């Protein structure tokens with residue numbers, strides 16, 4: 272039934288009945304809270320480097336973090352447009368404005384590059400874990416790292432993050448870009464000395480080719496978006512930071528004050544890592560929803576059938592073509608899908624048209640400009656308030672809704688104008 276609807280490109284909501292109470296799910300999970308803490312500690316070690324290499328991070332003491340902002344005007348727009356009352360506050364987590372690469376990939380992608388650089392520098396005796404990591408900006412370490420290379424397959428933003436970070440540290444870096452990748456992203460990378468290889472085909476093909484090439488070179492580290500636990504843990508640190516931001520804003524999260532979080536989903540690592548972290552922090556009081564374009568519904572397909580990465584959108588006759596290039600993925604990560612089984616509350620799909628309309632509405636109401644992918648979560652609060660499937664997650668005055676805005680601040684003005692006009 273659901274599969275037929277997905278194949279017809281209908282918008283659907285799927286509630287995950289396989290979710291388990293946190294007290295059962297957390298101890299059974301292969302990744303632990305201590306893994307998140309270890310990732311946070313690594314980010315902290317690199318803080319002194321970021322202050323030097325990316326001076327815009329000075330204000331946050333070398334920590335890459337994004338604002339959490341209330342969006343009351345957008346809330347009013349949504350309520351009117353959809354004739355639905357949204358109970359509780361509506362907030363935007365603006366990963367769109369993360370330093371370095373302007374998308375959620377500045378969490379996972381950047382983190383895995385840091386982990387790789389640290390491992391090499393430790394092995395080569397250039398640093399200890401107690402060193403001041405600003406030495407990563409010195410020529411000495413950069414010239415050592417230039418003997419190594421990094422490779423990645425991407426629809427755009429992952430390549431942008433990994434390319435920028437790797438080049439900055441001195442690595443040679445190759446980004447294998449799928450046909451979905453925007454021209455400006457490829458150009459920007461080339462000006463930073465990144466080798467960009469373009470493919471006519473989709474994301475899976477770009478990843479496969481990248482992996483193949485990297486396997487031939489023992490000095491090349493391939494960043495595997497579909498299977499990497501390092502990448503995943505880099506994302507998960509967002510939850511620790513969000514907890515602090517909520518406290519600072521006096522927003523309670525407990526049994527009487529539930530939190531709904533809506534996360535755009537491509538291959539699954541970004542939303543999965545964040546959701547995993549949030550479940551560790553808030554347990555049964557947080558409800559995580561993944562949002563996908565109707566044509567790139569790989570996570571809902573994999574989770575609802577239990578087949579995870581063994582099924583792709585092509586198997587149901589649809590091509591993962593979408594204006595939301597950050598989400599243009601036909602096959603979800605099997606690792607993430609399985610790990611999310613006891614944690615995710617639900618998954619939904621929406622059309623490109625809806626994402627673009629929401630893009631224009633957010634620009635008009637709050638003067639915030641995002642890329643289409645980043646609007647996938649914005650439909651979530653409407654669905655939890657009004658759909659039958661997600662009904663148990665709505666209608667509570669004490670609820671807080673957080674829409675995870677995953678990218679957009681680096682989109683060139685002329686490109687942004689096109690998105691905006693298509694939404695109008």
Ligand SMILES: *Cc1c(COP(=O)(O)O)cnc(C)c1O
Nearest residue numbers: 428537538539540541597677678
């Ligand atoms: C990559 C990306 C996502 C989703 O992350 P996945 O790890 O692929 O699921 C969401 N939004 C934007 C803008 C992205 O670039």
